[in-house]
Amino acid sequence: AIIVSLIVSLTLTPMLCARWLKPHVKGQMTGLQRWSQKINDRMVAGYATSLDWVLRHRRLTLLSLLLTIGMNVALYVVVPKTFMPQQDTGQLIGFVRGDDGLSFSVMQPKMETFRKAVLKDPAVLSVAGFIGGSNGTNNAVMLVRLKPISERKVS
Incomplete structure (x- = not known):
């Protein structure tokens, strides 16, 4: 099995990569690629907007971070550690x-x-x-x- 894997990785894999991963002409995108690129562009724009807001409101961001950490500590103490509570069936x-x-x-x-x-x-x-x-x-x-x-x- 190791010998077969070695032969495949040295011969077949590079040949298939060269065939399937050909460079594409710029500007030519399929419908799925255009849709995916549009979604990606929207996500990047949303991230940039969120980052800009966070940088303008540093104190509020820091306060919300500290509140979140405090609530996590409080919940860690209060919430039971077991996934399912033990039941007394008698x-x-x-x-x-x-x-x-x-x-x-x-x-x-x-x-x-x-x-x-x-x-x-x-x-x-x-x-x-x-x-x-x-x-x-x-x-x-x-x-x-x-x-x-x-x-x-x-x-």
């Missing part, structure tokens, strides 16, 4: 992984111990667990349902 998912090759009968008491430990938390309403699945009998999933947010001390 549900948690926990994963328990035992040693490789652990049987279902050994994993079940471990899950029961984990379930009892989680239920000691006063914010927990119920716990459901599933051992095994496609990952093997040494893995388990715990679904923890919390009390409504109004009944919890810590969210």
Whole structure:
């Protein structure tokens, strides 16, 4: 692939550039080129007008710059940093992984111990667990349902 790329870049690319990038006769523009040039001229004229206004009103421009910076600093402090706010759905998912090759009968008491430990938390309403699945009998999933947010001390 590198050799082919080298051959193309040394032979085909210069030939195509010479063919496609021929110099055009001055004054001959297509409709699209005239339209594009007209838009570009308007933008440059608008920029020149804006620049002239800014240079004539330096204090106002500086004041607006300082206000913009101040508002940005204030918004940085006030606006949350996360893209999407966290929502309390009242549900948690926990994963328990035992040693490789652990049987279902050994994993079940471990899950029961984990379930009892989680239920000691006063914010927990119920716990459901599933051992095994496609990952093997040494893995388990715990679904923890919390009390409504109004009944919890810590969210």
